[in-house]
Amino acid sequence: MRLFDSHTHVHFPAFTDVDRIMKHAQETDLGMLTVGTLAHTNAAAVAFAEQYSQVWAAVGIHPSHVHPLSYHDEHELPEGMTHEGVVRADGSIDLSDVEQYLSHPKVVAIGEFGLDYYRLPEDADAAQKIKDEQKKAAAAHVKLCSAHHKPAVIHCRDAHDDMQQLIMAEIAKGGLAKRGVIHCFTGTSEEAMKYVELGFMISFSGIVTFAKSLQEVAKTVPLHAMLVETDAPYLAPVPYRGKRNEPAYVEETVKFLADLRGMSFDDFAKQTVENARKMFSL
Numbered sequence: 001m002r003l004f005d006s007h008t009h010v011h012f013p014a015f016t017d018v019d020r021i022m023k024h025a026q027e028t029d030l031g032m033l034t035v036g037t038l039a040h041t042n043a044a045a046v047a048f049a050e051q052y053s054q055v056w057a058a059v060g061i062h063p064s065h066v067h068p069l070s071y072h073d074e075h076e077l078p079e080g081m082t083h084e085g086v087v088r089a090d091g092s093i094d095l096s097d098v099e100q101y102l103s104h105p106k107v108v109a110i111g112e113f114g115l116d117y118y119r120l121p122e123d124a125d126a127a128q129k130i131k132d133e134q135k136k137a138a139a140a141h142v143k144l145c146s147a148h149h150k151p152a153v154i155h156c157r158d159a160h161d162d163m164q165q166l167i168m169a170e171i172a173k174g175g176l177a178k179r180g181v182i183h184c185f186t187g188t189s190e191e192a193m194k195y196v197e198l199g200f201m202i203s204f205s206g207i208v209t210f211a212k213s214l215q216e217v218a219k220t221v222p223l224h225a226m227l228v229e230t231d232a233p234y235l236a237p238v239p240y241r242g243k244r245n246e247p248a249y250v251e252e253t254v255k256f257l258a259d260l261r262g263m264s265f266d267d268f269a270k271q272t273v274e275n276a277r278k279m280f281s282l
């Protein structure tokens with residue numbers, strides 16, 4: 001593989017031109033990890049990975065989907081599709097949907113899961129309840145990673161302290177042997193370095209092509225811990241900003257990061273492919 005998109009959602013309904021995208025991926029030797037976010041998209045991710053030799057899948061429950069959907073994202077879910085969340089009546093977390101795929105040969109990671117405190121209700125009690133249930137769901141995913149020897153694909157927004165505590169507690173118990181990746185990282189250099197010290201990799205999306213503060217972070221993360229992703233259909237890099245993103249655009253972010261770090265495109269691309277192979281045992 002020449003390039004690897006370490007986090008994409010190419011199996012989402014946003015992509016009605018999959019044949020063109022995958023033909024181009026084959027021609028340009030682009031590999032990818034396509035990532036599920038709830039029951040429907042987990043099933044679709046696994047089915048998609050079965051069709052293409054250079055696609056692998058991750059399955060998990062996105063932190064925004066721990067609870068029943070309060071919005072409909074037409075890029076993610078077909079019209080009329082609902083989702084009930086994973087919190088049982090007794091407050092426990094039901095990950096049976098995720099578990100059913102974990103012995104599938106193309107399922108190489110668990111995720112995306114994590115913590116997202118970006119959009120919480122105004123009411124403090126309601127916000128706290130959501131945070132607590134997201135933490136419970138994240139902890140349940142982390143336990144699955146330990147039990148099934150899979151790396152974690154972590155989504156974390158405005159919640160790095162809580163996430164690092166959770167990870168450290170599991171590592172202290174001898175878990176998370178395969179560690180994982182913090183996807184679409186937008187935190188500080190200090191937060192990034194803490195994850196790297198814990199054995200995690202940091203994945204940069206197209207945001208790094210236009211966010212100055214993140215560019216400073218991307219200069220400091222060690223090369224052996226760097227991954228590159230699109231998070232397509234979201235977050236297209238410069239020069240495609242504002243358009244629907246797609247896996248091929250990972251090339252723009254790789255180009256940008258190579259320049260930023262004073263490396264050749266080929267050397268940087270090769271290193272990120274090697275990192276992905278190592279992280280996901282490809």
Ligand SMILES: [Zn+2]
Binds near residue numbers: 112183184
């Ligand atoms: Zn995410």
Ligand SMILES: [Zn+2]
Binds near residue numbers: 009035231
């Ligand atoms: Zn994602």
